Amino acid sequence: MLVYQSDTMKFAHMADVHIGSWRDPKLNGMATDAFVKAVELSISHKVDFILIAGDLFNTALPGIDGLKSVVKEFKKLKEINIPVYVIPGSHDYSPSGKTMIDVLEEAGLLKNVFKGTVENDKLKLKFTKDEKTGVKITGILGRRGTLEKLYYQDLDLEHLEKESGKKIFMFHTSITELKPGKKTEMDSTDISYLPKGFEYYAGGHVHIVNQYSFKDHKNVVYPGPIFPANFEELEELGVGGFFIYDDGKIIREDINIKNTFKITIDCEHKSPEEIEQIIYDQIKGKELLNHIVLIRVAGKLKTGKVSDINFREIFTKCYSQGAFFVMRNTVKVVSAEYEEIQIEQKNPEEVEEAIIKEHLGQIKVNGMDSDKELRLTREMMHLFSSEKHEGEKVYEYEDRIKKEIDRLLEL
Numbered sequence: 001m002l003v004y005q006s007d008t009m010k011f012a013h014m015a016d017v018h019i020g021s022w023r024d025p026k027l028n029g030m031a032t033d034a035f036v037k038a039v040e041l042s043i044s045h046k047v048d049f050i051l052i053a054g055d056l057f058n059t060a061l062p063g064i065d066g067l068k069s070v071v072k073e074f075k076k077l078k079e080i081n082i083p084v085y086v087i088p089g090s091h092d093y094s095p096s097g098k099t100m101i102d103v104l105e106e107a108g109l110l111k112n113v114f115k116g117t118v119e120n121d122k123l124k125l126k127f128t129k130d131e132k133t134g135v136k137i138t139g140i141l142g143r144r145g146t147l148e149k150l151y152y153q154d155l156d157l158e159h160l161e162k163e164s165g166k167k168i169f170m171f172h173t174s175i176t177e178l179k180p181g182k183k184t185e186m187d188s189t190d191i192s193y194l195p196k197g198f199e200y201y202a203g204g205h206v207h208i209v210n211q212y213s214f215k216d217h218k219n220v221v222y223p224g225p226i227f228p229a230n231f232e233e234l235e236e237l238g239v240g241g242f243f244i245y246d247d248g249k250i251i252r253e254d255i256n257i258k259n260t261f262k263i264t265i266d267c268e269h270k271s272p273e274e275i276e277q278i279i280y281d282q283i284k285g286k287e288l289l290n291h292i293v294l295i296r297v298a299g300k301l302k303t304g305k306v307s308d309i310n311f312r313e314i315f316t317k318c319y320s321q322g323a324f325f326v327m328r329n330t331v332k333v334v335s336a337e338y339e340e341i342q343i344e345q346k347n348p349e350e351v352e353e354a355i356i357k358e359h360l361g362q363i364k365v366n367g368m369d370s371d372k373e374l375r376l377t378r379e380m381m382h383l384f385s386s387e388k389h390e391g392e393k394v395y396e397y398e399d400r401i402k403k404e405i406d407r408l409l410e411l
């Protein structure tokens with residue numbers, strides 16, 4: 001069979017779509033809307049294929065509505081012969097190892113490129129070849145608690161590096177060299193663990209927009225989320241987006257579903273009434289139609305406490321000016337009278353990670369170093385959050401969990 005192969009290559013690189021993110025019904029469909037737009041843009045760019053570097057879904061069992069919309073898009077892409085290559089991300093997997101990605105692959109709607117075998121304790125990855133361009137794609141999935149790090153440690157790099165032709169590596173992990181300053185406690189993998197000499201490294205997991213070329217690893221790219229997944233991301237990124245690779249050029253495509261309007265106030269030397277006034281001054285006469293309003297208040301109040309600020313009235317005012325959604329963040333406010341302990345809102349994985357690390361080494365277990373303890377703790381937490389399989393009886397479920405624990409503890 002003669003397959004036409006073009007010399008040039010054009011593709012879309014998305015990641016962290018998080019279909020079903022945001023609990024609020026008003027924001028819940030945003031990721032889906034953004035994804036539909038991203039597919040539309042990719043089609044108008046006439047890409048050869050689309051890469052999704054993990055976290056297509058926000059949870060292992062996505063809601064029917066989100067799933068239906070995604071399937072519709074994939075079907076559309078299949079009909080016009082634009083293949084979709086994915087790796088599952090940390091959010092795509094249930095604790096028992098199930099992912100909707102498998103269902104979509106079974107239906108022929110996408111290809112999971114994380115494939116390989118273990119030979120002599122080494123992970124030997126397989127390439128998936130794109131027929132139109134001849135490019136060879138492989139990658140490593142993401143797991144909760146950065147457990148994918150173990151795959152990198154056992155990766156057969158030589159086998160990947162000696163493969164001829166144009167190659168793409170997909171990853172869903174934090175790369176140490178590209179880690180933003182704020183996330184220093186986040187576990188990460190050094191760039192040297194990734195195979196050298198590929199044309200493009202399509203990243204996901206860290207919700208930042210970044211691209212960098214190292215000496216042996218060019219075009220290492222994080223596209224950030226398709227739609228910001230929490231308050232902080234809305235503040236920092238404003239909008240979501242993805243990248244188009246066009247024969248060596250890397251082009252940013254923002255996806256502007258809603259505009260954001262940010263108000264940030266330092267409480268220092270201010271009373272709750274003064275803070276209210278500042279907010280009213282800032283929104284006065286503002287056209288807020290189709291805007292997400294983000295109000296962040298932080299610092300130590302001169303008088304009173306955070307609940308003295310009448311946010312209800314402020315919200316009502318914003319909505320009366322056409323705001324689509326109004327949100328506030330007051331976790332960093334310290335009351336005048338007493339010091340309240342509040343926990344910064346982070347994603348659950350970061351909180352988990354920080355708590356485990358804080359408590360490592362408190363209980364001494366014979367023959368266990370802190371690395372092993374960290375790994376074991378993560379796996380245990382993962383296991384305990386495991387849900388009952390469909391059709392599984394309670395006693396079967398309990399028995400499975402017990403067996404898994406025995407396996408983990410090598411009993």
Ligand SMILES: [Mn+2]
Pocket residue numbers: 016018054055089091205206
């Ligand atoms: Mn993600």
